[in-house]
Amino acid sequence: MYFAQDDLVTRSSYNHDVLFRVASIHSNVAILYGEEIRLEADAPLNDLRKADQQEVRHIRQKSKEKELYSYRLFRQDYHLLKEKRDYEASHGYSEEVSFFQLPAQVLHIDGDPMYLRKCIQLYEQLGLHVHGVHLNEKEMATEVTTLIEKVRPDMLVVTGHDAYSKNKGKRNDLRAYRHSQNFVETVRNARDTVPSLDQLVIFAGACQSHFESLIRAGANFASSPSRINIHALDPVYIAARVAYTSFMDKVDVWDVLRNTLTGEKGIGGVETKGLLRTGMPHIKEDESKKADHAEADDEKNV
Numbered sequence: 001m002y003f004a005q006d007d008l009v010t011r012s013s014y015n016h017d018v019l020f021r022v023a024s025i026h027s028n029v030a031i032l033y034g035e036e037i038r039l040e041a042d043a044p045l046n047d048l049r050k051a052d053q054q055e056v057r058h059i060r061q062k063s064k065e066k067e068l069y070s071y072r073l074f075r076q077d078y079h080l081l082k083e084k085r086d087y088e089a090s091h092g093y094s095e096e097v098s099f100f101q102l103p104a105q106v107l108h109i110d111g112d113p114m115y116l117r118k119c120i121q122l123y124e125q126l127g128l129h130v131h132g133v134h135l136n137e138k139e140m141a142t143e144v145t146t147l148i149e150k151v152r153p154d155m156l157v158v159t160g161h162d163a164y165s166k167n168k169g170k171r172n173d174l175r176a177y178r179h180s181q182n183f184v185e186t187v188r189n190a191r192d193t194v195p196s197l198d199q200l201v202i203f204a205g206a207c208q209s210h211f212e213s214l215i216r217a218g219a220n221f222a223s224s225p226s227r228i229n230i231h232a233l234d235p236v237y238i239a240a241r242v243a244y245t246s247f248m249d250k251v252d253v254w255d256v257l258r259n260t261l262t263g264e265k266g267i268g269g270v271e272t273k274g275l276l277r278t279g280m281p282h283i284k285e286d287e288s289k290k291a292d293h294a295e296a297d298d299e300k301n302v
Contacts, residue, residue: 001050003030008056009048011041018229019051019059033112033161036063037229038206040161040178066261067233073259074126074237078244104243104275106130107153108235109144109186111137111160111179111206115232119157122236128243137161137178141185148193148200154275155201155242157235158186162206164227171227172212180210184217191218198247198273203238206230211268221256221269231261238267245274 003009003022009032010016018039020032030048032041036059051059106128110116113134123130131151135143137160148156162179169176174184183204194200197220204214205223207230214222221238223230241256251272257264 001045001048003045003048003050008035008051010051010055011043011047012049013043013047016049019056022048034207034229034232035059036232038112038115038159038161038232039208039229040163040206063231066231070233070237070259070261071122071125074240077241077255077259078126100279102277102279103127103129104154104239105151106155106157106239106243107147107151108132108157108239109135109140109147109159110157111135111140112232115160118232119236122233123239126236126240128240137182140182141189144186144189145193148190153200155239156190156203157239158183158190158202158204159206159235162209164208164210172210174210174213177208177210179206180213183209184213187214187217187219197270201242201272201275203235203269205267215268215270219269220272221267223262223268224266225268226265228262228266230266234260234262234267237261238269242272243275246276246278247274249274 003025005022005024007022009020009022010018011020018037019035020041021035023031023033025045028045029042030045032043106123108116108119108130110119110132116132116134120130120132131153133147140158144158160179162177162183164171164177166176174181187202187204190200190202197218202219203221204219205211207224208227209223211222211225237260238256241259242251245251251274253269253271256269257267260267
């Protein structure tokens with residue numbers, strides 16, 4: 001059977017459990033990227049089967065249902081966080097006040113351009129400011145310092161594709177992972193630039209990544225404690241929960257993980273301060289225009 005780049009396929013040797021797209025083909029071996037999960041794999045062409053349209057629709061529908069469920073959970077938490085912020089800003093609703101919020105700036109570096117586009121769409125749905133950059137995993141460590149200095153983010157997301165191979169070594173051997181070493185070096189370089197875990201919150205990792213090394217390198221949140229696959233959008237939910245928690249509060253790790261599509265087996269982290277800052281008063285646009293007109297009239301009268 002003939003295969004080409006971007007074909008959607010499954011692997012016979014794994015009982016067709018994961019939907020992949022063909023990234024490239026070299027000497028009858030295909031490099032595969034998970035269509036819904038951040039997994040990279042390779043397989044001989046004779047192990048592949050093209051996915052039919054009905055199969056693809058079924059897999060995408062199931063994935064969409066999971067995404068919508070996770071999104072609803074996050075919106076519920078967002079409204080609870082908003083009520084708490086409004087209550088505190090108004091001194092327990094005893095005063096009517098107008099306030100504004102300084103949103104967190106997210107720098108998202110992704111090894112997969114398709115996943116990056118999907119993540120940016122979700123960031124925008126959640127009202128987050130994001131600067132997205134597509135880089136090959138092997139380029140991330142050398143570029144991250146320049147990007148941090150340019151963007152000056154409050155949160156850094158470093159993700160892409162990864163995989164653990166038993167044939168290459170034990171679970172604690174970074175050489176047994178496709179890109180965990182690249183993610184670790186990227187986190188270290190980021191921490192050299194911004195050492196504080198509260199001044200720059202970092203999520204790092206992908207499917208089956210070496211969780212312990214990423215946390216030791218300086219990540220606040222990372223994948224994957226149980227070396228399982230994580231969903232393409234999980235890093236966005238981590239970023240959103242931290243971004244919408246007040247900097248006066250700690251982010252409860254379990255509260256963060258329960259809204260992800262993967263849960264605590266796929267993602268873990270350490271206690272981290274939120275990033276949201278509230279200020280007052282909020283100047284409405286029409287009030288600002290009135291002030292400008294008044295200043296102009298005063299200048300005419302002088």
